[in-house]
Amino acid sequence: MTITEKIIASHSGKNCVSPGELVNCKVDIVLGNDITTPPAIKQFEKIGVDKVFNRNRIVLVPDHFTPAKDLKSANQVRMMKDFAKKYGISNFYEIGCMGIEHALLPEEGLVLPGDLIIGADSHTCTYGALGAFSTGVGSTDMAAAMATGEVWLKVPEQIRIELNGRLGRWAESKDVILYIIGKIGVDGARYKTLEFTGSGVKTLSMEARLTIANMAIEAGAKNGIFAPDDITRRYVKSISEPKRNTSKSKTGLISDEDAEYDQIIAVNLPDIEPQVAYPPLPSNTRPVSKAKDVKIDQAVIGSCTNGRIEDLRIAAKVLRGRKKHKDVRLIILPATQAVVKQALKEGLIDIFINSEAIVSTPTCGPCLGGHMGILGEGERAIATTNRNFIGRMGHPKSEVYLSNVAVAAASAVLGRIGSPEEL
Amino acid sequence: MIKGKAIDYKADNIDTDVIIPARYLNTSDPNELAKHCMEAYFPFKTGDADKIQHRVYKGELVDRIKKEGLDIIVAQENFGCGSSREHAPIAIKAAGVKAVIAKSFARIFYRNAINIGLPILECKEAVDGIDEGDEVEIDLSKGEIKNSKSGKSFQAVPFPEFMQELIKAGGLINYVKKKISS
Numbered sequence: 001m002t003i004t005e006k007i008i009a010s011h012s013g014k015n016c017v018s019p020g021e022l023v024n025c026k027v028d029i030v031l032g033n034d035i036t037t038p039p040a041i042k043q044f045e046k047i048g049v050d051k052v053f054n055r056n057r058i059v060l061v062p063d064h065f066t067p068a069k070d071l072k073s074a075n076q077v078r079m080m081k082d083f084a085k086k087y088g089i090s091n092f093y094e095i096g097c098m099g100i101e102h103a104l105l106p107e108e109g110l111v112l113p114g115d116l117i118i119g120a121d122s123h124t125c126t127y128g129a130l131g132a133f134s135t136g137v138g139s140t141d142m143a144a145a146m147a148t149g150e151v152w153l154k155v156p157e158q159i160r161i162e163l164n165g166r167l168g169r170w171a172e173s174k175d176v177i178l179y180i181i182g183k184i185g186v187d188g189a190r191y192k193t194l195e196f197t198g199s200g201v202k203t204l205s206m207e208a209r210l211t212i213a214n215m216a217i218e219a220g221a222k223n224g225i226f227a228p229d230d231i232t233r234r235y236v237k238s239i240s241e242p243k244r245n246t247s248k249s250k251t252g253l254i255s256d257e258d259a260e261y262d263q264i265i266a267v268n269l270p271d272i273e274p275q276v277a278y279p280p281l282p283s284n285t286r287p288v289s290k291a292k293d294v295k296i297d298q299a300v301i302g303s304c305t306n307g308r309i310e311d312l313r314i315a316a317k318v319l320r321g322r323k324k325h326k327d328v329r330l331i332i333l334p335a336t337q338a339v340v341k342q343a344l345k346e347g348l349i350d351i352f353i354n355s356e357a358i359v360s361t362p363t364c365g366p367c368l369g370g371h372m373g374i375l376g377e378g379e380r381a382i383a384t385t386n387r388n389f390i391g392r393m394g395h396p397k398s399e400v401y402l403s404n405v406a407v408a409a410a411s412a413v414l415g416r417i418g419s420p421e422e423l
Numbered sequence: 424m425i426k427g428k429a430i431d432y433k434a435d436n437i438d439t440d441v442i443i444p445a446r447y448l449n450t451s452d453p454n455e456l457a458k459h460c461m462e463a464y465f466p467f468k469t470g471d472a473d474k475i476q477h478r479v480y481k482g483e484l485v486d487r488i489k490k491e492g493l494d495i496i497v498a499q500e501n502f503g504c505g506s507s508r509e510h511a512p513i514a515i516k517a518a519g520v521k522a523v524i525a526k527s528f529a530r531i532f533y534r535n536a537i538n539i540g541l542p543i544l545e546c547k548e549a550v551d552g553i554d555e556g557d558e559v560e561i562d563l564s565k566g567e568i569k570n571s572k573s574g575k576s577f578q579a580v581p582f583p584e585f586m587q588e589l590i591k592a593g594g595l596i597n598y599v600k601k602k603i604s605s
Contacts, residue, residue, distance in 0.1 A: 022585045039451040039509055046596050049603065065449055072449035122507040122531060138509035138535035139451075144599045152585065186436050187501040191530050220504060222530055280465075281436060368445035368506075389440040389505060391463040396444075 002158045002255040003227050004193045007133040011116040012153075019157040019262070027057070028132075029111060030145045031119030033101055033364075034062035036138070038076045040120055041083050043143035052087045053149030056243075059091040059110055060084055061101040064364045069371035091243065099336025099362045102126040102214060102304035106206075106235075107338055109242025113228040114250025118142070118151050123304050123386065125216045129209035130235070131228035131253055136217060156222040157192045157262040163200030165269040170420050172314065172404040173208035174306060174384065177215040178275040180267060182285030190220035192262065195255065200269045201226060206235040207310040214305045215386050218282040227254045276417055277402035279388045288407050291417045298381040299324070299412035300393075301405055302333025302360075303367045306384035309342050311405045316348040318409035318420050319355040325415030330357035331366060331373045357412070369393045375400075382411045424562055425542065427521045430484070430493035431555035432464065437498055438505035439532065441465075443514040451510060453517035460484045460514040488519040495559050497550055498525040503532025512536040522561055524568060524579075526550050537586060538595040544568060549577035563590075 001009065005017050012023040032040055037060055052058055060080050065073035084092035091110065098104065102123050105111045111127040117134035118124065120142040127134035137151065145151050161180060167173070181188070194216045196209070204212070209226050216224025226232070228251040236246050273287035301307075301315050312334060324330040332352050334340045340362065343349050352359050365372030367385040375381055375394030380401065383393070388400035401417060410420040441463045443456055450456070461484040487493045496515065502525040503511060512535050515523065522542040536543045542563055549568040553559060558571040566579035582590065592598040 022583055035445070035448045035508060035510075039513075042451070043596050047600055047603070064445075070449060076449060120507055120509075122505065124507075136507040136531050138507055138531060138538060140509060140538035140595050141534060144595050148599060148603070154583075186504055187527070187529070190501060190527065220501065220529060368440075370445055374446075387438075387440070387505060389438045390465055391444055392440050394446075396463040396465075 002193070002195060002259040003131065003253050004133055004158065004195065004223060004225055005155060006253060007114060007116055008153060008155055017155045019155050021155045022152060023155060024150055024152050025116055026149055027118055027145050027151055028115040029057055029059060029117040030142060031059045031061070031101060031105070031117065031121065031124060032142050033064050033121050034066060034073065034076050034080060035064045036120035036142065037080045039139035040142040040146065041079060043140050044146050047143065047147045049147045052089065052146050055088045056090050058089050058146055059105060060089060061093045061098055061104060063098060063100050063362070064368065065370050066363055067095050067361065095361065097337060099338070100304045100307060100364055103308055103335035103339070106130060106210065107239070107336055109239040109244050109246055112236065112244055112246060112249035113232055114253050118145055122217045123214050125221065125223050126210055126214040126304060128213035128216065128223050128225035129206060131226060131232055133223055133225065135223045154191070158260065159189055159192050159194050159263045159265065160261045161194055161196050162198035162264065162266045163196060163269055164198050164266065165200050166203045167269045167272060170406045171272050171274050172406065173204055173211045174404040175272050175275045176267065176269065177212045178277055178282065178285050178402065179272050181215065181219045181283045182275065184219055186218060186281050186283045187220040189216065192221055194219065194221045194224040196224065196226050202229065202231065205310060206231055207308045210308065211305055215282070218386060228252070274404050274407045274419060276407065277388055279399045279401065280390045282386065282388060282402060288403065288417065288419045294380065294401065294417040296328055296382050296411055296416060297379040298329045298331065298373060298375060299408050300331050300366050300373060300381055300383040300385060301408050302335060303364065303385040304335065305386045306405050307333055307335030307339065309339050311384065312339065312343050312348050314405040315409045316351045318406050318423070319357070320351050322355055322413050322423065324356050324412040327415050328412050329373065330355065330412040331360060332357050333360045333365065334362060336362050366393055382408050382417055384408050424560060425521050426560050427495040428491070428493045429495050429497045429553045429555055429557045429559050430487060432461070432496050432498045433550065435500045436504050437464070437502050439503060439508050439511045440505055442503065442511040443508065448508060448510055453513050456510050456514035457485055457517035460518045485518045493556065494519055494521045496520055496523040497553050498523065499550060500526045502528050504529035507531045509535045509539060512539050512541040516541045524549050524553070537589060540594045544579040546577050546579040549579065552577060
């Protein structure tokens with residue numbers, strides 16, 4: 001079996017599972033945000049139970065429209081807060097201690113190798129970076145899991161991505177996943193697992209892996225996953241005050257040598273140039289050297305894809321001593337409070353402010369066209385976010401181009417899409 | 424038996440931001456969501472991104488259901504890709520859509536539609552054999568789709584047994600309720 005199949009089998013009380021099988025699984029963590037939790041609460045109340053399955057294993061993170069952008073959003077967060085109080089849910093993250101959910105949960109030691117996690121947010125697949133099976137579901141699935149601690153799953157078919165070599169200068173793990181999505185398409189892994197293997201994996205930090213697993217959904221995948229290795233074990237050990245018992249996590253899980261894969265795709269990391277995904281799909285990629293004369297009005301650096309400290313260090317490297325172009329708004333969103341603190345300590349925030357960027361409190365905000373940087377009619381943005389669908393960041397006639405952090409920062413300086421090499 | 428008229432949304436990869444843009448998700452009231460359902464729709468083909476001419480059909484879906492009775496969505500591959508927002512099938516259902524027929528569905532949308540009771544059918548031949556305005560009859564229990572205009576019938580991909588149980592129970596919440604009480 002593959003690592004994904006092993007996790008599903010161990011959580012469904014079976015010795016063995018195979019693709020296509022429908023199984024009922026125990027969940028380790030159930031997650032929801034301020035958009036998806038309110039409908040889940042309504043559904044939960046219809047079930048008619050008087051308690052949740054485990055008050056320490058439900059995580060509620062208001063991050064999409066927070067700090068509340070309007071009255072309706074405020075009421076959605078209030079509904080979550082009341083629900084958390086009523087059922088004694090310990091992991092409710094109010095602003096001030098919150099972060100973008102998929103950056104926050106690993107930091108808090110809430111997601112561990114070998115876990116089975118569902119979240120009412122499509123980017124829940126992020127935690128595969130740690131060797132967990134994690135997947136996005138809707139609010140009703142979240143409600144049922146909060147009541148029962150269980151979810152039904154179809155065992156996905158398996159795709160193995162073999163990463164070889166090491167990335168070149170200015171290329172980031174974001175480019176790896178954009179490159180793969182460009183190759184296989186937004187439905188290239190529909191219903192399937194993307195398992196990342198190969199000698200190149202050990203050149204990728206945990207943060208780099210989180211970025212890759214995060215965008216597995218953009219290829220339609222059910223989950224993305226990396227087998228735990230020394231980098232994973234070091235990461236888990238380094239979590240300062242983990243909310244779970246990290247010593248119990250399954251850091252030794254690997255796929256069997258005779259595990260079966262539907263497809264095997266080899267990717268040579270040194271060949272990957274920084275990528276730009278043109279609207280309206282993340283699969284519409286081309287190397288940055290072929291992205292010509294795209295003037296931009298806004299650059300966004302942040303999100304659950306690229307808002308961690310390593311990302312901000314790259315942004316600072318490009319922006320140090322430079323100013324953003326006069327026609328561009330540069331918005332930088334550290335993903336969690338811990339990232340804000342670390343960035344302050346390292347002087348990164350100073351660099352950003354001096355480059356005439358604005359630095360926001362953690363929020364999903366502009367990524368989904370929520371708030372904190374909406375695009376007007378005809379405007380264009382380059383963003384380190386994960387989706388460039390029509391109207392994603394604002395007006396239906398605005399456009400989003402996806403890239404890595406260095407390219408987004410360089411483009412903010414250039415006023416058009418370009419590479420740090422051009423500075 | 425479901426009877427209705429087809430509305431053509433025959434583009435690949437219609438995403439959840441097109442079905443219901445996130446800026447409207449500060450509410451989960453189905454009627455509010457329905458007003459904005461599909462308002463950013465533009466029929467593009469994969470690889471055609473450079474040729475996009477944006478068009479906005481404000482409120483078109485609800486209006487066309489009211490005025491023309493076009494209440495069965497026909498779509499291409501990977502319908503509902505993107506976000507996990509259950510608001511997408513909720514908006515479609517509240518707009519008055521009786522069923523969605525597509526060549527394929529994105530994974531989370533598929534789960535959500537079943538969980539909230541929006542009838543969905545996966546059938547390549549039906550999508551190719553139905554045009555906008557055609558009268559369509561659907562027998563959900565058999566997965567049969569009939570184009571009354573052309574007289575042709577199509578067989579949708581059957582649901583696995585467990586999902587048929589879910590559908591029979593009236594969605595996941597009722598299924599869980601039953602399971603807990605028994």
